[in-house]
Structure formats: C-alpha cells, structure tokens
Amino acid sequence: MKKPSRITGKILKNLLDGALMLPTALLQGRPDVVIATVPALPTMFIGFFVASIFRRPLIVEMRDAWPDLITDSRVLRWKWLTKFAHWAVREIQRRAAIVVTVTDGFAEILTSDGVSTVKTIHNGISTRSFEPLDAPPQRTDTKLHVLYLGNLGESQGLESVILASTRVSESVQVRIVGTGTAEERLRRYAESVDAKIEFQVPVRGDAVRDHYLWADTCVVSLRSDWASFNHTVPSKIYELLALGQHITGIVTGEAAQIITDAASGDIVDHDPEHIADLWRRLSMDRQNLQVGETGRDWVFEKASLEKLGEKYVALIRNII
Structure with a gap:
C-alpha cells in the first residue's frame, strides 16, 4: 500500500x-x-x-x-x-x-x-505514424533481456518481477525504466533480496525505442488481487503488439486474452517461480521470442x- x-x-x-x-x-x-x-x-x-x-x-x-x-x-x-x-x-x-x-x-x-x-x-495507437523497430544491434552478451518500461506504482505488483529475477540471474538481465509512487520501495526491495535489477530513469522519443531494441521480452504487469484489473487493459500492450515485441504478460482477464489472441507473448501469474520458469524457457529456446507480425496485424485491424x-x-x- x-x-x-x-x-x-x-x-x-x-x-x-x-x-x-x-x-x-x-x-x-x-x-x-x-x-x-x-x-x-x-x-x-x-x-x-x-x-x-x-x-x-x-x-x-x-x-x-x-x-x-x-x-x-x-x-x-x-x-x-x-x-x-x-x-x-x-x-x-x-x-x-x-x-x-x-x-x-x-x-x-x-x-x-x-x-x-x-x-x-x-x-x-496511431497506425498513421507507426514506425516498426529497426533491426536490433549486435548482442554483447547471451543473457535474456527483460524490460519493464512504464509507471512504477501500486497497480503493477512488480515485486514478483524483482524476486523472479533472483531465480535466474545467471541467464536473465532485468531492466526497469520509469518512475512512480512505488519507485523508492521497489529499489529498496530489490536491494533487500539482492536482485541485480538495472533501474533507469524515464525517457522519451528515440531513447524509448533504444530500450525496446535492447529487450528480448517486455513485461506488462497488473497486480492480481484487485478484481477490477480483470477488466483493465494497459495501453502499453497495444504499443508492444504494434512493435512486434514479445510480451511477458503478468495479467489476467481481457488483457491476457488480447495477448493470447494476437499470439504475441506468454501469460504467467505473479508467482516468482512461474515467471522465472518462463524466462528460463525463453532463454533456452529463443525461437519462442519471435512473434512475427501477428500483433501488428491485430492492432491495425482492431486498435487503430x-x-x-x-x-x-x-x-x-x-x-x-
């Protein structure tokens, strides 16, 4: 709270x-x-x-x-x-x-x-000015890059993401970009569980796209103990679909259904072990990260x- x-x-x-x-x-x-x-x-x-x-x-x-x-x-x-x-x-x-x-x-x-x-x-999202991502830069490490970019508030329940990162730190790097009312608490929590989280300040424009180019999968998260979130769809989902990013969807209800219908990611609950297992599988088989243009097509058809x-x-x- x-x-x-x-x-x-x-x-x-x-x-x-x-x-x-x-x-x-x-x-x-x-x-x-x-x-x-x-x-x-x-x-x-x-x-x-x-x-x-x-x-x-x-x-x-x-x-x-x-x-x-x-x-x-x-x-x-x-x-x-x-x-x-x-x-x-x-x-x-x-x-x-x-x-x-x-x-x-x-x-x-x-x-x-x-x-x-x-x-x-x-x-x-606006499909009129939509620009797909460029080819990602040459990788300098073999870790799975996990990005959360957005508000650091009470609604997201990002403690699960932070704790999950400690289970797979040898093969996964988690980056959290943003600010919000829970930022200080999340930083302290990451330190308390010895999570090697890379916290960064909010950015705009091309710097946002640089983070997306770094990422292998992007987290969209809503806490599971608020019933109203079964009927909440973060607008970030539409942006990630249009960009062809793989989504780690820690969501339920309509948000989870959209990611599933667009075949653009994996749905997981807030159990840190389950999140870590998903990232471990993605790290071992990167073919599962390739979502193609299905998400983009879905957005152009239903979310323009x-x-x-x-x-x-x-x-x-x-x-x-």
Whole structure:
C-alpha cells in the first residue's frame, strides 16, 4: 500500500486540478456536449457540474474501472467514505448521456449495475505514424533481456518481477525504466533480496525505442488481487503488439486474452517461480521470442486510433 501521505497528496492534487478546470470550462462558452475523461475522479464531478450548468449532455469516459478501484485499492481509509464515493461515482455514470469504457468487461459491469447507456471504444495507437523497430544491434552478451518500461506504482505488483529475477540471474538481465509512487520501495526491495535489477530513469522519443531494441521480452504487469484489473487493459500492450515485441504478460482477464489472441507473448501469474520458469524457457529456446507480425496485424485491424476516433466522432454526433 502507498504511504498515507502519498495517498493524501495525490487526492489533494487531483482535487486542486479539478478546481482549476472549473473556471476554464465555464469561460469557454456553451458547448454542444461535455466530455469528462476519467483517470482522475474529480474530472467526472467537474464535468457533471458543467454539463448541468449549461444543460448539455455529458459523456463520461472511463479509462479506469472506477468506482471499483476505490474498493480494490482501499485508497480511502474510512468504510463510510468508500461507500459514499462508490455511490457518487455510480450515480453520475447513471445520469450521463453515455458512459464510454475501454473494455467490454467493465461495460458489462456498468450495465448490470443500472447504467443504461454504455459504449465500448477500446484503447489503441496511431497506425498513421507507426514506425516498426529497426533491426536490433549486435548482442554483447547471451543473457535474456527483460524490460519493464512504464509507471512504477501500486497497480503493477512488480515485486514478483524483482524476486523472479533472483531465480535466474545467471541467464536473465532485468531492466526497469520509469518512475512512480512505488519507485523508492521497489529499489529498496530489490536491494533487500539482492536482485541485480538495472533501474533507469524515464525517457522519451528515440531513447524509448533504444530500450525496446535492447529487450528480448517486455513485461506488462497488473497486480492480481484487485478484481477490477480483470477488466483493465494497459495501453502499453497495444504499443508492444504494434512493435512486434514479445510480451511477458503478468495479467489476467481481457488483457491476457488480447495477448493470447494476437499470439504475441506468454501469460504467467505473479508467482516468482512461474515467471522465472518462463524466462528460463525463453532463454533456452529463443525461437519462442519471435512473434512475427501477428500483433501488428491485430492492432491495425482492431486498435487503430484513426478507426477508433471515427467511431467516437460518430457517437458524439448521435448525441448532439
């Protein structure tokens, strides 16, 4: 769990960001429709208020499985406050003209809980500007290169990855690139278990591609003890599919199904022994790392942002 100070700080920052949105939204003139994109919950409440003031339809875009994550993460310390927040979020979802989700499973949960108009528009990547990776550079070692590139938070459960690396340190090198609320704790944990993890700071642009060229397999991980993650698909999956990277998928539900359907990696649970066994097999038989263009083809067919954008525009036009 996060330290209370970090939880409080994040909540306060989200509330401040939401408060700053309100005057900006109200000064823009009367819109045709109000869209509230929700990774941060205050955005939903601000969107609801603005839509009510202007008497315009509200689209609530749920990019995470709220309010289920409130319960799973135990981000609120009092049970009564958790119940109230859950009710408040669901009530706005029920009153919205449309709730847009990024996964089919979460759409089904909302529908079963009384949200009448739910549409699914999945995440994706831009295929218009897509550039495949160059040929990887000449290898200078024989170890399997494992890369995790992304947020170092509570949601990923990366302790399993760190502990797994200690089981196969003679044949596997793990690199973790990123930052987040759990970074310091993960670094201390790696030191405590004597894991030879290579931690690196976040990067952008060509430096990201350099990390991908280094990697033999890329980790996508969501902790398994939060039920809402059965209906969560990290957007990183679409990027890795398009690049033709082999994925070590430490995920369940829809995320695991996408990796399997695209034939672009292996699914494993959070047991460090099982993760280590997978990496050991991949290291011994590198043919299993060759996923070809199946993932790229899957993305172009089902996760092109250009196609998804057209679908979203059509949805908005139907409302207004």
